[in-house]
Amino acid sequence: MLPYLSRDRVALVAAVALPPVVCAVLVPFRASMSNTNAALVLVVAVVGVAALGHRLAGVLTALSAAVWFDFFLTHPYEQFTITKSADITTAVLLLVVGVVVSQLAARARELKVIAITDDDYLAQIHHTARLVETATDPHTVIDHVRGQLVGLLGLSGCRFEYGTLIGHPPSLREDGSISWGRRRWDVDHNGLPGEELELRVFHNGRFYGRYMLQAAPGAAPPLAARLVAVTLANQVGTALDTISHVRA
Structure with missing residues (x-):
């Protein structure tokens, strides 16, 4: 094709x-x-x-x-x-x-x-959910999701920070929107911000860390892709919470 x-x-x-x-x-x-x-x-x-x-x-x-x-x-x-x-x-x-x-x-x-893309999104969520169930090391899930985020959002770089909230970078929210200070960033019109973008990882109200996302030039992922990214980050939170309780 x-x-x-x-x-x-x-x-x-x-x-x-x-x-x-x-x-x-x-x-x-x-x-x-x-x-x-x-x-x-x-x-x-x-x-x-x-x-x-x-x-x-x-x-x-x-x-x-x-x-x-x-x-x-x-x-x-x-x-x-x-x-x-x-x-x-x-x-x-x-x-x-x-x-x-x-x-x-x-x-x-x-x-x-759209149908093909939606199927791919569901497959990625399902794959990560299965990994969360079987992983014995949270780094396995963190690294797996990092690779998924690069492909989903069109990133040139992605790293994970444990339990830190330094600075005030633009933030990818639960509803797929991006906030930068007090304003909402229009991804569809402007693409992803040029600065590093944070995607926070929570589970049961507890903050575990955040992905720092560096967009590739011209990257403008649709809302569906951004919502999948948030879902994957939440699965990382589940993995960190579950594995920490097992080790405790």
């Missing part, structure tokens, strides 16, 4: 190149094929590009399809002119239907990505 960035680039190229190719293929049949059927073939091309890429690619394909439909398949041929009202209606409907269908196809792709 192509990476999303590469796949989107391919989709943009296809958005421009595919409709004229499809229309050129239909040219030998334009005398016997109705323009309505030709438009339906072009809609299939629009759906294919939108499913491969994103909304912009789908819209560009719909525009390109309408333009080349006019050029290749309507009288007068090989001119960007339409003389019949029925052909004008078909071209407009091709554009409208193509745009609508491309949006639906792109939305379906987004929902699939």
Whole structure:
């Protein structure tokens, strides 16, 4: 499977190149094929590009399809002119239907990505919960979660501090928001703060320590990822509390 960035680039190229190719293929049949059927073939091309890429690619394909439909398949041929009202209606409907269908196809792709991502989040929480149940050393859980946080939040660095609250760094809260002093930091708009960010570890009201998170440039994890990070930190608190009681 192509990476999303590469796949989107391919989709943009296809958005421009595919409709004229499809229309050129239909040219030998334009005398016997109705323009309505030709438009339906072009809609299939629009759906294919939108499913491969994103909304912009789908819209560009719909525009390109309408333009080349006019050029290749309507009288007068090989001119960007339409003389019949029925052909004008078909071209407009091709554009409208193509745009609508491309949006639906792109939305379906987004929902699939969200479902895959949610499954990954649940798997990470479950894996850590199992580790908490079996670990005999809290450092095992601490190190495991540190690696998870780096991947989840897009970090360049992450370390754990035991039982210290030095300074007033920005803080990742239980609700997934980030506070910095008295103000709330807009992660969706600004990304993660450039300074080290703390994620505190509690269990049953007792503070055990905190993860200090250093964001990579441009990191802007969604709310779901930040909530998973908080959940993982809480599991570390559970491990520290359970293992300390066992050793006592």
